[in-house]
Amino acid sequence: MHSEFDARGAAGTARAPQDGTPQDEPVAIVGIAALYPGIRGADGYWRALTEPPPAPGDGPAPSLAGIEVDVARFGIPPAQAGALTRMQLLMLEAARECLEDAKAADRMLQTERTDVVAGVCSGLDRQYANALRVEGSRYARELERAVSAPEFGGSARTAAQAADELRTALVRRLGASPHDRVGEMASTIPARIASAFKLRGRTLALESADATSFLAIAHALDSLRSGQSEAVLVVTGQREEGPYLRAALAAKGLVAQRTRPFAADGDGFALGEGVGALLLKRLSSAVRDGDRVYATVRGCAVRHQGRPGVFRYSTSVERRAETARAALRECGASPGTIGYVECGTSGVPRETAAELAALAAVFADAEPGSVVVGSVRDRLGHTFANAGLAGVTKAALALYHQRLPAQLPQEPGAAQDLAETPFRTLTEPQRWAPAPDGEPRRAAVGGASLTGTLCHLVLEEHETAAAVPAPARPRTARASVAPEPVAIVGFGGRFGNAPDADAFWAAMLAGQDRIGPLPQSLLDRELYHRPGKLSLTHSYTDLGSPVEVPSAPPEGLRIPPHRYAVMDAAQRVALCVADELLARGGRGVARPNGPGLVAMGTNLSLSRERRTAAGLALGEVEAAVGELAALGHLDATGVATLLDLVRERYAADPAPGGPEDLDGSLAGGVAAVIANEYGLDAVPLGVEAACASSLAALDVAVGRLRSGSVDYALAGGVELPCNARDMVLCSALGLLSRDRITPFDTAADGFTPGDGCALFLLKRYADARRDGDTVHGLLCGIGASNDAKSLIAPDVDGQVRAMRQAFGQAGFDPADVGYLEAHGTGTRVGDRVEIAAAARVYASPHRRRPLEIGSAKSFFGHTFAAAGGAGLLRALYALRTGVLPANAGLATVNPELDLDRIPARVSSGSAPWESAPGRPRRAAVSSFGTGGINYHVLIEEHLDGSR
Template sequence: MARFGIPPVQARSMARLQPLMLEAAEQCLRDAGAVSGGADDRTDVVVGTCFGLDRQYANALRIAGSAYAREVERAALATGLPEAVENAGQAAEELRGLLQRTLGASPHDRVGEMASTIPARIASAFGLRGRTLAVESADATAFVALAQALGSLRAGLAERALVLTGQLHESEVLTSLLRAKGLLPPPGPADRGELAEGVGAVLLKPLAAAERDGDRIYATIADCRVRHHGVPGRFRHETSVERHRDLLRAAHRAVGAQPGGVRYVERTGTAGEAESAELAALAAESADAEPPVIGVARDRTGHTFAHAGIAALTTAALALHHRTLPAHRTAAGTAPAAPWAAPADGTPRRAAVSGTSLTGTLGHLVLEEHRPTAAPAPAPAPAAVPRAARLPEPVAVVAYGGRFADAEDADAYWRLMLSGEDRLRPVPADRLDRELHHAPGVLNLNRSYTDLGGWADVPQSPPPGADIPPERYAALDAAQRMALAVADEVLGRYGGRPLTGRGMLAVAGNLGLANDRRAHVDRSLGELEDAVRDLTALKGLSTAEVEGLIDTARQAYGPPAEPTADTLDGALASGTAALIAGAYGLDAVPFAVEAACASSLAALDTALTALRSGTVDYALAGGVELPCSARDMVLCSALGLLSHNRITPFDAGADGFTPGDGCALFLLKRRSDAVRDGDEIVALLTGSGASNDAKSLIAPDVDGQVRAMRQAFTQVAHGPADVDYLEAHGTGTKVGDRVEITATGRVYGGAARPRPLEIGSAKGFVGHTFAAAGGAGLLRALLALRARTLPPHTHLDRLNPALGLDDLPAAIGTRPRPWPAAPGAPRRAAVSSFGTGGINYHLLVEEDHPR
């Protein structure tokens, strides 16, 4: 790991997938001749993976194992056996120590276990400073990752995109959940349906730039389509032949391919009814032409799930590059590889990659061989185009919703903001067992030194607009239930009108849900019991006595829950978005986004790019996370991230953050479409910038934040001096606050500012909501614009003098004040969000103004 610049102390907390992806990234960049020692501001890194990583499972088991050790101690005391009673406490501590040694424990576990740490580490290792994010959409993950990368390239936001996907077998959970859902057959020696592992990477670049730079081009992606048809009920693969055919027909027509014009199709390999529908659609599209050769990635490598799409893309691209049809399965057996003859009509060789997800998403790529052409004579320089004519269209927020501490909807959230008082209080005992996980003033790998949080009640029944049976609702993750309630609020504010056209559902959050981790812990109970059998403290007991003790502990701890057909849906991060799509019948592609604490703005950024490119007609985007839990509080305390009292952004006494639960979602349309549809326009999103500082996984960086801010301003006609209010990230750490204000000063400061920049942060009221933090900030800014009121900041007893706000100039108000508008201009705001791994996002917002 030394060659990737990873300190040993951080290497111990890394997920197993991370070094494999670093290797894949290095191989890919080296193959492209793109490994260099310099900084690269124009390369994005998009990583796709699904389900938990090994460090997530290990940390969850270590923390849950402490509760099991307590039951072992109580069971030993209950035996009444003198030796068991005498050694009960020793047995519990021995078990906890064993778990810590075997599972590992490090102050860096919270950062090391995050999926978004993987693209951040890749960005840092290779000096890639563009957008950095992780995405998940079950077995359509690769299609979604490619679509995000292509959108950024086509919008000119990046010059290159490194896309990596990976799937490792980190726990028996995934296999057991897929089997319970009927998506895997019972285990057997000749089972082609078994899950497999795989990691891979592709480097994408606009064709003109690749030709200009003399790059080796394996193939071109002529079209990329991802579609989803939301239907109520359990997640399932799409089995409609017509929907499969509509997608591939649209893709083929977009590139001018006639029936039979796509000679080779590489399928990711979904089995069952979905396979039959996919094959029937391919046959129908061929019509009277020669049917395509069909390869199946699953036949060669097994089902690599999140990685399957990149594996299939790589196969198809190599087939085009070598002009060879790969060996493939036929009705008569296996056909060997063969030369790929050029089409008689002079069109390029074409291949496709086709796949479907267990949530119902369909993906289809059309690839073409690269046929170099003679370089054209230099064209005359085009006439200058006024900057205003080149700016992207603003995106309208047409509805919104939120749920945070003591605020069950957005209206209550705004009342809380105006109150000037926080909602940070002791976390309930069912979330933080103080006997096990709280040690005030102590820095400990297994305990939190604070018990405060901005916790929010999780809905216990589905909203009226979502018809979900009780057993299915009970199987949902708490974050999914909260997001469903907020989505219902958003759609209710939209008036319950139908959303037509193609949509996107980008919900930010932790890519490892609590239900997924809990399922792993349940599957690991046998391992815990085996450890008890080997405890030195219990060696004096007979086998029967130890087994009796274990049985008592099992009954008290709770027997493991057996998975059902609903369990997988509640353990899937992208299941949050897929659940909303199904409950409300939305034809919107659902996926999860993780970009550390900048996740919500990353999700909104992907939505803006898709809307502006015309890929989608509407988007529901935002974030949700519930970090007021023993796991999050213990892991954050171990690194000293939490405040010993409460979060106080920009105060001289700031010493860390307080966690908070929350969710905020926003319904977005292009402004022109919102006007056409007669929608109420709450506000406009006008610019979005993103960067990676590529320096540190933990410490924030001024230059990286400045680059994100400045990129946002390339998309608007006004300058930073015209922005009235900044909804700051406001981590409440001395370093974080100082870096944020320094970066803000470089962009927003100066003599051109007509009046001080007003600054505030929602975090002092509801805590740091992690993946939902940017959503909390945007919701506060939108409601402030709507009320024409500058929202107050809270917990500012003494402003940190090191921030130098007077030099900017800037002000932080602690009471609500009227928000005046400059003559002839809309009120304007900005929202900042930064995350571990050097991930930076900045969003510009303004009132809708006559244009």
Template sequence: MTNPEPDPTPGAARTAREPIAIVGIAGLYPGARGADGYWGLLRETRARALSPGACALADLEVDVARFGIPPAQRRSMTRMQVLMLEAARQCLTDAGYAGRPLATDRTDVIVGTCFGLDRQYANALRVEGARYARELGRAMAGDPGGHVRPHARRAARDLRARLVKRLGAAPHDRVGEMASTIPARIAGAFRLRGRTMAVESADATSFVALEHAVNALRGHVCDAVLVLAGQRRESPLLADALAAKGLGMVPGGPSGGPCDALGEAGFVLGEGVGALLLKRRSSAVRDGDRVYASIRESRLAHDARPGVLRYSTSAEERHRVALACHEAGGVAPGSVQYVEFSGGGVAAVAEAAVGGLGRLFGDVPRGSVVLGCAGDRLGNTFANAGLASVSKAALALYHRGLPPHRPGPDLSEAGLVGTAFRFARSAERWAAGPGDAPRRVAVSGASLAGTLCHLILEEHDSRRPAALGAQAPAQDGTAQDGIEQDGTAQVVSRPEAIAVVGFGGRFAGCADADAFWRTVRSGEDRIGPLPGSVLDRELYFAPDGISLTHTYTELGAPVRVPDGPPAGLPITPRRYAAMDAAQRVVLAVAQETLGRHGRRHSLAGRPGLVAIGSNLSLGTDRRLDAGRSAAELEAAAAELDVLADLPGPDRARILDEARRGYGARAGPLSPADLDGALAGGVAALVANEYRLAAVPVAVEAACASSLAALDAAIGALRSGGADYAIAGGVELACNPRDMVLCSALGLLSRTRITPFDEAADGFSPGDGCALFLLKRLSDARADGDPVFGLLRGAGGSNDARSLIAPDVDGQVRAMQQAFGQVEFDPAAVDYLEAHGTGTRVGDQVETTATAQVYAKPGRHRPLMIGTAKSQFGHTFAAAGGAGLLRALLSIRARTFPPNANLGTPGPELALDDIPARLPTEPVPWPAVPGRPRRAGVSSFGTGGINYHVLLEEHPAEERQDGAR
């Protein structure tokens, strides 16, 4: 399959914000399959009553073999992964790309999910079940009757084996359970080699994914984006956690509507998976795509309020974000004939939306704007809610029809009296606007984290001059004299540099970035035997062989989690205790990052982004589920012959004692428990506690999550959607669950990680967090900020081949994409902070890819190569952050950092081809006349995910005081 040439001037910013075309739609919802099925469901006048059962997605048989998935990996797949593969297939087919080429090298895949996935919960319960098995053995050993004492040890062992069989276990479980494996699977199945990532921002997840896609398309870093979002009720924990916030899954009743998803008693949580294929409208017209509708503009805003996560009920904030969206898109509110509310379920939120948007439409006739909500058919599909609403709006525009809406108690017809809004009681033909103006829809949403969302869609009519106009079909070619061949004005200068105006870090043995640099410079590592509080050796350590239930290594690099919140934050001890450990670490590092910047007041009220790379299923999420799943463990225990033969009272007594020892938690949760379980809650915590009007999002791209989060931040800054961003990553990988699952695949080193060494045999897990405060360089200068370094380019790709084996071509594409954004070539880069996976194959692939890009005739001295993993282990989602922090501090200290534990470099490494050197002690970094010091930072993840960032020294004469 050949790829069309990429659109001209990648990375250039248009003087006008081009509309983004929706060219493919897919949906898997209760009672609906595909775009046509979904539209049919929406047009039904007599919608079914909402209830948890009615809003559940029926099991769908999908032949995963058609997607090229090896049989050995199928048992490790999440159900969401299967559903999204099918939705992606339907979407690409709907867009007409089942039999014609798509620009595969420049097609990104972004997936949104929220809460844990089924395999994540099963794997965690299997590992936690070892503790229950031990408690069962202890209860049997202490049985006063003495009947089962001799069988206690064997029963505990047999129960662990039974849990493996009951819950499932396979070597690929660690890779298969990850949210970021979903877009990677899709990329591999359809040979899409652009960037891949998974995101989560509570019920703003879809909107955040769409915003990132729009930024990427308008920034010309890709030519198409496949966006998917899905929600399933994978665990009873979800219902309990929502109920603790007054948002439990409550049946809607015969008059309940979507916006019944906003009743004071709670909402009906729906299930569903949706997909959209997006392209720039000029590209879609050029390529002959069917265009359902175009996104004219989108805006996200955050109403920051300290305390537990809760919806914004401010009509003023709702009005402000909507007005900003219309002004940015040049769309008069009076030209919008239909408003679609996303999600639904809380009366106060619905009232704020009607009040805020009522001000926006204050000059239009009463009852002239139709109001709808996809939740009247689906319930609140949470992570999927925004995509369900945008899909509904696009279908309404395409079919020129207004679907009927069933009012609910949160949003009734009585509440619309005297406003511009009305409900369509039956399907209506959508008449054209005044003067044959295009039909338009506004989609409005709100998030539990405090985020507010507004999008404007308009119909596409190829007969209408405005449909082409300034966005006429682009022709393949090169822009000249600032004008594309399609006639659209272009700014052909390179994208603006992004300034690092603050940073912080916390890693093993290092409470802050200064301590981190001292350790880096020392050349020592922080890897050693894990304390018993981290790794229970009796339960999980077995040094001989590989198993599905134990780790064969006891080494790691754990971080100290702060005992309390940073000074000045009004966080109660009870709420702090409910936080995930990753949240506690991030709070401390955010304090350091903002403190180093020293000008937090300058951020007040300005739009921003907090993008944190992390696993989308936090440890607290898994532990809460495992703690509430004692019934599953007891069911397995009851199958043991020795217990089955006991009298009922004796068996109940033993099981009750085992339950107490295990720590099963069946009581009510607190409102803060959901916050500690949400991955997006990490970023939301930073935004809310520091009162930043910054949209929070968790980003997962496997081990490249930190750089993927930075890439998202750079896109938001360059698009103008944010004036600043806090970006980086966090993960606490030193835990039994991750170590057991990684050992099952043989990923861990038995001694310690030794990247690029001939004895390299895997990695050692490490904990860590690194954050960076970013601004556009022009803004940093205008604000008088300290500038610690410059991010010049960021590139990403997917191998679209193996989930585990690294690929030279994929890594090369990521590097080339980064260099496509700058004016210098690889020979002008002095240092590479490598991914350094610590395996012979991985290290060879990385150096080979590096040689293909960095081996240039203009290189006059060796490229110095190092990796943070040699000192702090593999910190998973935080790995790219550790690498960027190490490179940044190396530039500032004008010192090439040493590699720890490097004996003899592997003979297969392509070092001489570059040429390159692996320093084992600090080496002075001399200046090169006429240019600043520069470094590249690589981060690669399972699933074939690759990211590369280019970092540059800030000229000394421009540094502000205190920038050290």
């Protein structure tokens, strides 16, 4: 099978998508939403960019606080409403306005093939509030100890009363709900949008610092052009959720009072707020459906300059110019056809000068002043995660209205000198004259990230009169031709008490789980453990499977101690696993070269950021202390003295104080630190799809590989949920087992948390063969869907759709799969639904032997964002070794599962995996996440000569 792929050796060669769609087909922007301070809708956005700004003091408030959202219209249960982030509400509203703008309900939007991609950066308000509430218990203990001291005149009873009052006050002030763990997650945003509008395609959240929206658009282009999706709703946003992000950016020296995009003496940018959305479809689909097309996206290039050290913007003129040229090459456009460039200038002089110098090199043959440049940041500031989408929206509207936008005037002499360059800025909007040679109007949009990523898009006007409706294609998600498989050429992992991937597999063969009481450093039992009924403040279990966090960077990496000290634990663990894969794996993995991707499934708000944010919000806790009835015997001076003492004893994490502090808190920084410290030209990306995050990251990586956008990808996931915050929040909803996780057993009553990280190096199969790589396994299909129903309860139909979509790419049948690595959360409902879905797909009278089913969670607990990575690692070892792994803790298989329908079995011991000579073993991996998110991956043993 697939022997034709062996001859395809050219790196970066674009592959034909599975439904015959041209890989470079234009993608149409058919819907726009814009929510910015004082701005609402596409028309309002365009007016704000083309009309004189309001007089100083008369303008809108510089925040999104004034935008009202009707929660009831989205069908959100009242019990869940209080747990929602403000960003979730704003993005729901942006999604509604975007779909309404596109008149999607009137255009037969294919809901089963419509994806939702959300982009955010830094923590959200409920994440900060929940972290502060949990941390508040530690503060309350220090308060109790201080009040009981003689100088504050409090008895032990008074001190205990003050502590209890404070805990109650924090619940009231900060809010608390059993649904907090679900409501706070970034991936709940696209999941909630999918549920509200019954969109059943892929749903995921992304983060790549201020390149976030560019990466979201790039992923949407891959999905559309590959035929995986019929439409993609991209929603990105940024708010000041608290003081943390501004403080961390200021510590990098990037924050200024206002943004002056082309200033020669700029001192940074003003952090802006905004939420925007685009509905994207292939142009042929948009024309067929009679959609209004604002503009089309023709070219997209995203590159990275991997440099060790503190994250910083690239000032490489050569790299920036090559990124722009790559976008132009993709659509076959010459620089001379670009009439407008929307710049991503940060307001930092060196970076702005590099961007303009790179553009000058690209437009070297253009006449002086022939290309208009601008930046929406003069009006909005830098909207960070939303910045690229804000710029794309501006360029698309300029093409649609055929008008060139103006820039706000700058002080005389302050602007970059554009004389003798191809560029000019406009002081007034003007008509965009058509090109004399009949070429369509085109615009470019550039951007950069402080992690070192560079981005460039080429947009083109849509000439309605020239459009010819395309013939309707069958509305099906099933592939007619199996795409090229993706080779797994390297892997690494670290899980509870297993420092590398081989130790992980050894634990499977030993048959003993790695679950036990958490150390006191991770779970302070006095504060957070209370066996018994559900609670908003305590965990009813103290079991988990923690990972050892490295105390020093991998040998050979020159990371200064002060910088390593502020790295989040997830970053340290992921760096260690990357080192296993790239430096000390012993598996013949060569350091990859060329354009790549590092996609890491992760919670998009890391623990270190939340702890630091809690320290910055300590004033909220102290305000509550000042109102406690138990302290009524103290005067104002006594309360102030008490607060000083408690603050000193509490020892909150310090505020950001250096340029490395933000780096250690960015979720996308988990991927960025790998790319940069190993000098990879690989775009870093954080991906969150709840417990399916690892497989979502894998999906993004496979899309980038199959589109030819990258030559390799590192993909996987990391999360460390063995901490007080996650234990308390998960306990509040009754998600945790009261003993330990036992998937598919009659005793199953929930999951046990576990820490972990798994990472895989991927290449196109032909490229791996050309490069002489050891191929450990072949990734043949990956399917994804959303239930668009409950955010908590699993759904058989949604899981079945993901499974069938994967088989649509694989080139083999379910009866050929011998092992299913199940999600296996260990809940009775979850296990039953998962097996029912598997029965719908895998049951076959042609099955030669029962389907073996297992779950890595029985050994290492539920590792959340790393769960799919753990499952893939276990299935990959099973293929490579020919051993079917055991399931730990299995006493009695739940008869309600009715495994005989498939037929299937869940085994308590390891066994040889028999296979016919010359016939590869095949396995499947499932991962399902909160929010109705479903992923299913199919892998195959690599046999020399089999492909």
